[in-house]
Amino acid sequence: MAGKQEFVEISRVQGDLHASIVKSHLESEGIPVLLKYESAGRVFGLTVDGLGEVRVLVPQDLAEEAKRIIEPRDEGGGEE
Numbered sequence: 001m002a003g004k005q006e007f008v009e010i011s012r013v014q015g016d017l018h019a020s021i022v023k024s025h026l027e028s029e030g031i032p033v034l035l036k037y038e039s040a041g042r043v044f045g046l047t048v049d050g051l052g053e054v055r056v057l058v059p060q061d062l063a064e065e066a067k068r069i070i071e072p073r074d075e076g077g078g079e080e
Contacts, residue, residue: 007034007057010066019054022070029069031062 013019016037023033036055058066 006060008060008063009036009055009057010063011056011070013054013056015052016054019056022056026056026058026066026069029065031058031066031069033058 011022013022019035019037023035026033034057036057038053056070
């Protein structure tokens with residue numbers, strides 16, 4: 001299928017640092033990432049009331065895989 005790929009939101013994180021960590025993790029797994037910032041928070045460096053919120057977007061066909069990658073591993077059934 002040719003054409004523009006649709007990106008969908010898989011997560012919202014607080015602040016540039018957390019967003020950069022999530023982006024790097026996903027990209028290291030081969031998943032392209034777009035970060036969408038709330039503009040006022042980015043310009044003024046504010047992180048209260050949702051102003052530092054960053055939306056993490058990935059291609060729609062990779063969304064489920066990306067969610068699995070960034071989910072916290074609470075169950076201890078992961079890699080050993």
